[in-house]
Amino acid sequence: MPFTAVRPSIPRVYGRWQGGRDPHGQWRGGKDTFAPDRAIADLVVEKVPGFEDVIWQNWAFLKRAVGHLAKEAGVQQFIDIGPGLPVDGEPLLPDIARKYQPEASWLAVDNDQQVLVRWRQELDRGDDRLQVMFGDLRDPARILANSQRFLNLSRPTAVLMGAVVHFVLDEDGPADIMRTFRDTLAPGSRLVLTHATADGAKDDAKAGVKEAAEEYTDAVARITLRSYDQVAALLDGWTLREPGLAKTVDLLVPEDGLIYAADAPHAWAAVAVVSRE
Numbered sequence: 001m002p003f004t005a006v007r008p009s010i011p012r013v014y015g016r017w018q019g020g021r022d023p024h025g026q027w028r029g030g031k032d033t034f035a036p037d038r039a040i041a042d043l044v045v046e047k048v049p050g051f052e053d054v055i056w057q058n059w060a061f062l063k064r065a066v067g068h069l070a071k072e073a074g075v076q077q078f079i080d081i082g083p084g085l086p087v088d089g090e091p092l093l094p095d096i097a098r099k100y101q102p103e104a105s106w107l108a109v110d111n112d113q114q115v116l117v118r119w120r121q122e123l124d125r126g127d128d129r130l131q132v133m134f135g136d137l138r139d140p141a142r143i144l145a146n147s148q149r150f151l152n153l154s155r156p157t158a159v160l161m162g163a164v165v166h167f168v169l170d171e172d173g174p175a176d177i178m179r180t181f182r183d184t185l186a187p188g189s190r191l192v193l194t195h196a197t198a199d200g201a202k203d204d205a206k207a208g209v210k211e212a213a214e215e216y217t218d219a220v221a222r223i224t225l226r227s228y229d230q231v232a233a234l235l236d237g238w239t240l241r242e243p244g245l246a247k248t249v250d251l252l253v254p255e256d257g258l259i260y261a262a263d264a265p266h267a268w269a270a271v272a273v274v275s276r277e
């Protein structure tokens with residue numbers, strides 16, 4: 001997406017929530033946001049009370065997942081598709097991986113110019129194992145081909161798709177996209193997926209979720225909320241880590257217990273493995 005400040009952008013609206021609120025209850029929500037981003041972000045939270053928990057839970061899960069993959073699975077190569085804007089006061093995911101795999105290579109791929117510029121600023125620290133690349137998830141073959149310039153895809157690689165696949169419309173073939181990754185990545189490669197859904201909304205809140213999705217679609221980008229079965233179908237052929245497709249809040253939970261309200265509206269999440277012979 002080209003840069004514009006007059007129309008909200010996917011990463012800026014998300015970034016508004018991702019930083020959480022300050023002790024005065026104000027969104028920290030990003031020096032990167034503009035008034036149109038803040039307006040739609042606030043409207044969505046108004047229509048879906050507790051929505052900010054979905055974002056917190058999503059972000060907390062991604063941090064846990066990266067730590068898990070680096071520490072427990074020994075993954076040393078990561079492709080983060082749709083990384084969003086780095087958040088002040090929060091670690092970068094590559095830094096979490098490097099805690100356990102100091103030599104880990106990290107490729108950030110996005111189709112938003114502002115995200116690419118922000119991530120390229122991180123290259124200033126002289127990190128030759130961090131790369132930033134334009135790529136569109138709807139063209140997975142190109143992402144994978146271009147990734148080879150930086151990564152060795154014959155080795156296990158983790159692909160992160162955090163809160164991005166719901167921007168792929170049904171007519172853009174999300175199942176084919178997931179299959180391309182599954183068939184190209186080396187055995188032992190991992191997928192970390194989170195996906196927006198209306199499944200978690202209680203009955204009296206479903207109308208609000210629908211309205212919020214429509215407002216978001218009109219203002220920002222078309223979003224496809226998918227049900228459990230629809231997201232599960234996208235993972236056909238992947239071997240899901242226990243407990244399978246689950247709420248972000250229920251996956252890879254640290255032993256000290258849940259941090260966030262488990263009955264909030266939620267997103268679906270999974271950690272999956274390429275396990276063909």
Ligand SMILES: C[S@@+](CC[C@H](N)C(=O)[O-])C[C@H]1O[C@@H](n2cnc3c(N)ncnc32)[C@H](O)[C@@H]1O
Nearest residue numbers: 011014082083084111112136137162163164167
């Ligand atoms: C909601 S943010 C999620 C950020 C981060 N992954 C997380 O979950 O915390 C979605 C990101 O995906 C990017 N994105 C949306 N559609 C995309 C596409 N078709 N190809 C690549 N990136 C895309 C956006 O620019 C944004 O950076």
